Amino acid sequence: MILKIDFEEKYNREESENKWKEYWKKQKIFEFSLDSAKPLFVVDTPPPYVSADHLHIGHIMSYSQAEFIVRYKRMKGFNVFYPMGFDDNGLPTERFVEKKYKINKSKITKPEFIKICLKETEQGIKTYKKLWNDFGISVDWSKTYSTINSLPVKIAQWSFIDLYKKGKIYRAKKPISWCVSCQTALSQADIEDEEKETDFVYIKIQTKDKEKLVFATTRPELLPSCVGISVHPDDERYKKFIHKIVVMPITGAEIEITADKMVAPDFGSGVVYFCSSGDKQFLEWENNHKIKNKIYLLDTNGRMNAKAGIYQGLTIKQTRKKIIEDLEEINAIEKIEKIVHSVGVHERCGTDIEYVDSVQWFVDILSAKQDLLKQADKINWRPDSMKQKYIDWVKALKWDWCISRQRYYGVSFPVWYCKKCGEVILPNIEDLPVDTALSKPKIKQCPKCESSEFVAEKDVMDTWMTSSCSPIIVSKLVKDEEIQKKLYPCDLRPQAFEIIRTWLFYTIVKSFYHFNDIPFKNVMISGHGLDENGKKISKRLGNYIPANQLLKDYGADAIRYWATGATLGQNLRFNIQEVKKGKRTVVKLWNAGRFLAINLDEFDFDDEKKYKFEHSDIWIISELNKTIEKATKDFDNYFYAKVKEEIDNFFWSKFADYYVEFVKYRLAGDNKESKSAAQYTLIKVFLVVLKIYAPILPFITEELYQKMFKNIENEKSVHISKWPSKIKASVGDIDISDFNSAIKAIDEIRKYKSEQGISLGTEIESCPIKTKIDLDKYSDFIQKVCRVKTLKII
RNA sequence: GGGCGCGUAGCUCAGUUGGUUAGAGUGUUUCGGUGACAUCGAAAAGGUCACAGGUUCGAGUCCUGUCGCGCCCACCA
Numbered sequence: 119m120i121l122k123i124d125f126e127e128k129y130n131r132e133e134s135e136n137k138w139k140e141y142w143k144k145q146k147i148f149e150f151s152l153d154s155a156k157p158l159f160v161v162d163t164p165p166p167y168v169s170a171d172h173l174h175i176g177h178i179m180s181y182s183q184a185e186f187i188v189r190y191k192r193m194k195g196f197n198v199f200y201p202m203g204f205d206d207n208g209l210p211t212e213r214f215v216e217k218k219y220k221i222n223k224s225k226i227t228k229p230e231f232i233k234i235c236l237k238e239t240e241q242g243i244k245t246y247k248k249l250w251n252d253f254g255i256s257v258d259w260s261k262t263y264s265t266i267n268s269l270p271v272k273i274a275q276w277s278f279i280d281l282y283k284k285g286k287i288y289r290a291k292k293p294i295s296w297c298v299s300c301q302t303a304l305s306q307a308d309i310e311d312e313e314k315e316t317d318f319v320y321i322k323i324q325t326k327d328k329e330k331l332v333f334a335t336t337r338p339e340l341l342p343s344c345v346g347i348s349v350h351p352d353d354e355r356y357k358k359f360i361h362k363i364v365v366m367p368i369t370g371a372e373i374e375i376t377a378d379k380m381v382a383p384d385f386g387s388g389v390v391y392f393c394s395s396g397d398k399q400f401l402e403w404e405n406n407h408k409i410k411n412k413i414y415l416l417d418t419n420g421r422m423n424a425k426a427g428i429y430q431g432l433t434i435k436q437t438r439k440k441i442i443e444d445l446e447e448i449n450a451i452e453k454i455e456k457i458v459h460s461v462g463v464h465e466r467c468g469t470d471i472e473y474v475d476s477v478q479w480f481v482d483i484l485s486a487k488q489d490l491l492k493q494a495d496k497i498n499w500r501p502d503s504m505k506q507k508y509i510d511w512v513k514a515l516k517w518d519w520c521i522s523r524q525r526y527y528g529v530s531f532p533v534w535y536c537k538k539c540g541e542v543i544l545p546n547i548e549d550l551p552v553d554t555a556l557s558k559p560k561i562k563q564c565p566k567c568e569s570s571e572f573v574a575e576k577d578v579m580d581t582w583m584t585s586s587c588s589p590i591i592v593s594k595l596v597k598d599e600e601i602q603k604k605l606y607p608c609d610l611r612p613q614a615f616e617i618i619r620t621w622l623f624y625t626i627v628k629s630f631y632h633f634n635d636i637p638f639k640n641v642m643i644s645g646h647g648l649d650e651n652g653k654k655i656s657k658r659l660g661n662y663i664p665a666n667q668l669l670k671d672y673g674a675d676a677i678r679y680w681a682t683g684a685t686l687g688q689n690l691r692f693n694i695q696e697v698k699k700g701k702r703t704v705v706k707l708w709n710a711g712r713f714l715a716i717n718l719d720e721f722d723f724d725d726e727k728k729y730k731f732e733h734s735d736i737w738i739i740s741e742l743n744k745t746i747e748k749a750t751k752d753f754d755n756y757f758y759a760k761v762k763e764e765i766d767n768f769f770w771s772k773f774a775d776y777y778v779e780f781v782k783y784r785l786a787g788d789n790k791e792s793k794s795a796a797q798y799t800l801i802k803v804f805l806v807v808l809k810i811y812a813p814i815l816p817f818i819t820e821e822l823y824q825k826m827f828k829n830i831e832n833e834k835s836v837h838i839s840k841w842p843s844k845i846k847a848s849v850g851d852i853d854i855s856d857f858n859s860a861i862k863a864i865d866e867i868r869k870y871k872s873e874q875g876i877s878l879g880t881e882i883e884s885c886p887i888k889t890k891i892d893l894d895k896y897s898d899f900i901q902k903v904c905r906v907k908t909l910k911i912i
Numbered sequence: 913g914g915g916c917g918c919g920u921a922g923c924u925c926a927g928u929u930g931g932u933u934a935g936a937g938u939g940u941u942u943c944g945g946u947g948a949c950a951u952c953g954a955a956a957a958g959g960u961c962a963c964a965g966g967u968u969c970g971a972g973u974c975c976u977g978u979c980g981c982g983c984c985c986a987c988c989a
Contacts, residue, residue, distance in 0.1 A: 125948090311985090318989095335989060348989090381989080390989045399989060459988050506916060507984060514985055615983085650924095652982090683925080683937095688917085689982090693924060695938050702951050713948030763926075763936075778948075786947055865954095872943060872954045879946030905946090 119723045121801070123715040123826055129708035131673045134821045139251055141820075147835045148192075148256040150199045152601060159196035161188055162589045162608040162638055163257065164621070165203030165265060168242030169214035173249055174662040175692055176647030176655050179681040183644045184612030185255050186682060186758040189813035192256070193841040194753075199605060201261035201592045203270075204246065206239040207528045208581025209300060209466055214238065215527075223301070224419075228526045235527040239266065249665055253674045254816040256837065261595045265584040266529075270591050271551040274584040275532040277628060278521075279544055281481060286631050287521075289542070291477045293394075293401055294520055295462070298420025298434065299469035302524040303478050305580060306517045307620045310465040313458055320387060320452040321445060323347075325362045326372070332452050334386030336459065337400075338445070339438035340393040342369050342426045343413035345404060348390045351377035356388065367450040368441070369427065376407055394475075397462060401473055414475045418524065434472070479531065479577070480518040483627055487512055493626050496636045500756045501687040504615060504643040511619040519624070521580045528578030534559050538569035586624035589637040611638035615645065615687065642756055645689040647681075652691050663692065675815040676700035682762040682814050703766070704818045707811065710774060711822045714800050717785045721797045723830060728848055729795040733899065734780040736849055737857045741772050742803050743844040749810050750841070758814070765810045773803060776861065783902040799847075805830070806842040860896040863889040867904040881905040886912045 142148060161184070166177070192198045215221060215235050223231065243264065250257065263270055281287040294303045319338045324330055333347060347364055349356035359375045366373060373391075380403070381390050392403035394412035404412065415426045422429045422437055429437045445451045462471040483490070490512050499505040522531070530553050534543040543559045545552045554574035563570050593605035607629070613621060622641065629637035648654060649661040656662065668677055679700025684690035729735075745768040752760040781796040805827050812819040816837060823836035833839040866887045871878055885906045891897075897909055 333989080337989080382987095386989065392989065397989095399987090403989075457988090461988090503916065510915065510985055619984090685925090691924070693938085695924080698951080699937075702949095705951050706949065709949035709952085711948080716948065760926085767936080774949085775953080779946095779953095782947055868954055872956095875943055877944045877946060878954065879944085 119829060121718050121721050121723050121826075121829075123718060125712040125715045125825070127712075129705060129818070129821070131675075131704070131817075135252075135254075135674055135817045138817055138820045139254070142256075142835065142837075143259075145834050146260075147838055148198075148200065149258050149260055150596070151197050152596065152598065154197040156195055156197035158199060158604055159188075159191045159610070160199040160592070160605050160608040161201070162592060162611045162625075163200065163202050164613050165205040165263075165585060165588060166246060167210040168204045168206045168239050168246060168264075169211045173245065173665050174647070174655050175665060175668065175677065175681075176662075178249075178253055178665055178677060179647040179684065179690060180612075180614055180644040181250065181255055182253060182678050182681045183684060183686075183758065184610070184642065186761075186813045187610065187612075187642065187753070187756060189256055189816065189837060190753040190841070192838060193809065193812065195840070198258075199261070199592070200257045201263070201595055202250070202257040202259065203262065203585075203588060203591065204239075204243050204264045205581065205585050206235075206242065206264050207266045207578075207584060209302070209523065209525060210581070211235050211239060211242075212525055212527045213300070213466060223526070231526050236266070239264070252669055253665075253678065256816070261592070263591055263595060265581070266527075268551055269594060270584050270587065271529050273587045273591050273594065274529045274579060275545075275550045275552065276547055277583070277587050277590075277632065278532055278579070279547060279550075281631055282542075282544065284631060286482050287479060288482065289477060289479050291475065293414075293473045293475050294478050295398070295471045295517075296416070296418070296474040296476070297464040297467065297469050298416070298472055299467050300464060300525070301419060303474075303476060303520050303522060304464060304471070305520045305582075306515065307519075307582070307623070308465055309462045309471055311460045312463045312468065313460050314470075315456055315458050316461075317442075318386065318455040318457040319442065319445075320454070321367070321391075322450045322452050323364050323367065325359065325364050325375075327362070329359070329362070331356065331359060331364075331389055332387045333389035333391045334455075335391055336457070337393065337396050338441050339429075339434055340396050340400075340415060341366065341391075341441055342371075342422075342429065343393040343395045343415045344369075344371060344373060344391050345394055345409045345411070345413060346376060346392050346407050347373050348376045348378035348381050348392070348403065348407070349388060350381040350383045351379060353381070353383045353388055355383075367448060368444055378403070378406060380406065396473060397471060398473065412475070416472055416474050418474060418476065420472070434470075478520050479522040480520055481627065483519050484515060484517075486627070486630065487515060489630060490623075490626060493630055493636055497638065498640045500640065500642045501685075504618065504641075504687055507615065507618045508622065511623060519580075519627070521583050522575075522577040523580055524576075525578050528581065529584055530554055530578060531575040533575040534572040535575065536564035536567060536569055537571035537573050539564060539567040541566040543572060582620050582624045585621055586628045588621075589625065589629070590632075607636055608638040609640060611641040613641070613643060615643050618643070643687050645684055645687055648689050648691045650692050650694070652689075655692075668697070672697050672701050673704065673817070675704050675817050678814055678816075679703060679762070682758050685759055686756050700815075703769075703811075704815060706770070706774065707808070707815070707818050707822060710769075710778070710804065710807075711826060713778065714804055714826070717800070718797065721794065721801075723798070723801060727798075729798050730791045731795050731799070731847055731849070731852060732784075732792060733852055733854050733857055733860070733896070734777060735795055735799040736847060736852050737854045738772065738777040738780075738799060738803055739845050739847050740854065741768060742806055745810070746806060746842050746844055753813075761810065762814060765807065765814075769807050769811070773807065776864075777803070780899075780903055801826075801830075802845055806845070808836060809839065809842045812836045812839075856892060856895075859889055859891045860900060863887050863891050863896070863900055863909075864904055867900070867906060871904075879905065881907070884908040884910055886910045888912060 188200050215238050316336050320332050320334045322332050360377050362375050364373045392400045395415040415422050417423045422432050424430050494508050532545050534554050541564050589608045593602050625637045676697050680696040748764050749761045784792045784796045808819045819836050867885050870885050
C-alpha cells in the first residue's frame with residue numbers, strides 16, 4: 119500500500135474538535151450494539167444534578183476519569199454500554215429555581231412551580247450535554263434518562279411498592295430531622311456537621327424551696343419545651359438537688375432534677391436542660407429519661423406553635439432574641455459566653471437541623487445493617503480504602519431512611535389513603551407510573567371500611583429513592599428483555615467519594631432488598647478537583663474556573679490531560695502547567711505525524727514484508743513493547759495516571775528525542791533498505807503511540823489516525839480500533855543488549871556540544887567519549903546521528 | 913475521642929514485595945536557528961525523604977512514638 123499523506127503546517131484544534139464530534143455522532147461510534155458477540159461492559163454513569171449552573175473543572179475531572187476506563191475497555195474489545203442520566207427531581211432543582219426566580223414556595227401553586235422546574239431542567243440538560251460533548255465524553259446519547267421522566271418514575275414507584283410489600287417500608291410518626299428553611303423532613307445522609315459560633319446562655323433557676331442553680335444552653339429559645347434537667351450523680355455540687363423540683367422561669371413549668379452519668383460536670387455549669395424540640399442531642403436525653411409528656415414547639419413551617427405560649431408565631435431566631443430579653447428582664451441570666459460548636463445542618467442549604475414530630479415514610483435499614491455490611495465484600499472497590507468509608511457509614515447508622523419530603527418537584531408516592539380509615543391503597547404495578555393526585559385507585563371501595571373516598575399522598579419521594587435505582591433504570595433503556603437481564607448488575611459504578619453514604623449506599627440497599635444481589639461489580643471512586651491552592655472549588659469562594667473558557671483557550675484534550683493526573687480516590691489540584699503541557703503534547707503529536715508524513719516519500723507499506731531492521735529499530739520496538747505491556751496492565755487496574763506517565767515517557771523521551779533523531783540520516787540518505795525499515799518502524803510505532811494516547815486525548819489521536827492510519831487498519835475510528843498488542847519484528851542476528859551504551863555515548867556527545875556552545879546540528883571533527891562502546895558495531899551509527907567525523911574513546 | 917489518608921526538589925507529585933549514587937514533570941539558570949516541532953532541543957543547579965527512636969548487613973519503604981495537614985464518623989447540653 120502506497121502511503122501519501124498531506125499535512126498542514128499547524129494543527130487547527132477547534133476545527134478538528136468540531137469535525138470529530140460531528141463524525142462520532144453521525145457514525146454512531148459510541149453506540150451500544152444490540153447484536154454484538156463481544157463481552158459486555160456496563161457503566162452506571164452518575165446522573166448529575168442538572169441544576170448546576172456553574173460547571174467547573176471538577177465536574178470535567180470526575181467524568182473524564184471514568185471515561186478513560188470506558189474508552190480503554192471499548193478498544194479492548196468490550197461491547198460498552200455507557201448511558202447518561204440526569205438527576206433533575208428533588209431539592210437541588212427546587213432550591214435552584216427558588217433562588218434564581220426569587221420564589222416563595224408558599225406563594226406559588228404546585229403546577230406553576232413544577233413548570234418552572236421543568237423548564238430549568240431542560241435547560242440544565244442542554245448545558246451538560248453540550249459540555250460533555252465538547253470534552254469528548256463518549257457516552258451513548260441514544261441511551262439517556264432523566265429521573266423525572268416516565269421510566270425512572272415507574273421504576274422508583276415499583277421499587278416503593280415492592281419494598282412496601284416486602285415489609286421494608288413503613289409509615290410512622292416520630293421526631294424527624296427537619297429543615298425549617300426547605301420545610302421538609304430529611305434523612306441522616308442529608309445532614310452535615312458545621313462549626314458555628316453561638317451564644318452559650320447561663321440561665322438561673324430555682325427549686326421550689328428557693329435553692330438556686332444555673333444551667334447553660336445553646337438553645338434558650340426552646341425553654342417552653344423543657345422536659346428535664348439533669349446533673350451527674352457523683353457531682354458533689356449538685357447531689358443534693360437530685361429529685362428536687364425546679365420552677366422554670368417564664369413558663370412556670372415544674373421540672374424534676376434527675377441524675378445522668380452522661381452529664382459532663384466540667385462543661386458549662388454541669389447542669390443540663392433538655393427539650394423535646396431541638397436537635398438530636400436533646401432527643402437522646404429525652405430517650406434516656408423516658409419522657410412521656412413531650413412538648414413540640416415547632417410547626418413544620420419553622421414557627422412556634424401554641425405550646426410556646428406568648429412566643430407563638432415567632433421564628434426560632436425571633437424567639438431566641440425575645441426569650442433572652444425576657445430572661446434578662448427578670449434577672450435570670452447569669453452570663454452569655456460565645457462558644458464554637460458543631461451543629462447538624464442541612465447539607466443543601468446550611469440551615470440548622472431541628473427535630474419535629476411528624477408522620478413520614480421510612481425504609482427500614484437498621485435491621486439489615488449486618489447484611490448491608492456483607493454486601494461490601496462482594497464488590498471490588500477501587501481504591502480499596504473507600505470500602506472503609508462505606509463500612510463506617512453503615513455502622514454509624516442510627517435512623518431508618520426517611521424517604522418522604524414535603525416538597526413539590528419530585529416523584530409522587532404511589533399511594534392513596536382511605537379518607538375515612540386511613541388505609542393505604544396502592545396502584546397495580548402495570549399501571550405505573552401514576553400521579554396519585556391526578557388519578558384515582560382502580561378499586562371503588564376501601565377494602566377495610568368500604569368507604570369510597572380516597573386522598574392522595576401529598577409528599578414526594580427523596581431524590582435518592584430514584585437515583586438509587588439507577589442500575590435498574592439503565593438496564594431498562596433497551597427494549598429486549600434478554601439483553602436487559604445481561605445489563606444488570608453493572609460492571610462499573612464510577613462516582614465521587616462524598617456520595618458513598620447516599621448514592622452508593624442506597625443503591626446497595628435497593629439491590630439487596632429487591633434482588634438479594636449487588637448492583638455493580640466494580641466501583642471506582644474519584645476525588646475532587648481542587649483549585650490551584652488545594653481549596654475546594656465553589657461559587658461562593660469565587661475560585662472556580664469556568665469550563666468553557668478553559669476549553670476555548672486550551673482545548674478538550676489538554677484539560678483531559680490534566681485530569682488524567684489524578685490517582686483514583688485522591689483529590690487533584692488544578693494545575694495550569696499540566697494543562698499547558700497537555701496542549702504541548704497535542705502539538706507535539708501533530709508535528710510527529712507531520713514528520714512521518716514528510717518522510718514517507720510514497721512509502722510502500724507492507725506488513726508482511728521482511729524489513730532489514732537495524733539496532734535502533736529493534737530498540738524502539740522493544741521499548742514500545744514494554745510500554746504496551748505496562749499501559750495495558752495499568753489501565754486494567756484503573757491507574758490511568760500511570761498510563762499517562764508511561765506513554766509520555768515513551769513518546770517524548772524515547773520516540774521523539776531519540777528514535778526520530780536516530781533515523782533522520784537514514785531517511786535523508788540513499789540506502790533504500792535502511793530507509794524503508796526506518797519508515798516502517800516509524801509508522802508501526804507511531805500508530806501504537808496514538809492508540810495508547812487515544813483514551814486520554816481523543817481528538818488529536820482521531821485526527822491523526824484518520825489522516826494516517828485509516829487505510830492501514832480499515833476502522834471507522836481510532837476509538838473502536840483494537841488496543842495494541844506487542845509488535846513482532848524479525849530480529850535476525852541483531853543484538854541490542856548493549857544498545858544503551860550507544861545511547862550513553864550519544865548523550866555524552868550532546869553534552870559536549872552543549873558545553874562548547876555548539877549547535878547539535880553542526881558537524882564537528884571529533885569528540886572524546888568515556889563510554890565503552892563496541893566501535894565496530896556502533897561508530898557509524900553514532901557518528902551519523904551526532905554529526906561527528908571521528909570518535910575517540912578515552 | 914475513633915477511623916482513613918498524607919508529609920519526598922521552589923511548586924505538583926511518582927517511588928510496587930526493604931537492595932547500587934532517591935526520580936519525573938514544572939519552575940529557575942546557561943547554551944542551541946538542527947532534515948517534524950522554539951508550543952522545540954541540549955545541559956546545569958536544586959533533597960538531613962516532617963521529626964525522634966527501633967528492627968535489619970541494609971530503611972523514603974517495616975515497627976513505635978511525636979509534630980503538622982486533609983477527610984470521614986462520633987461527641988459537644
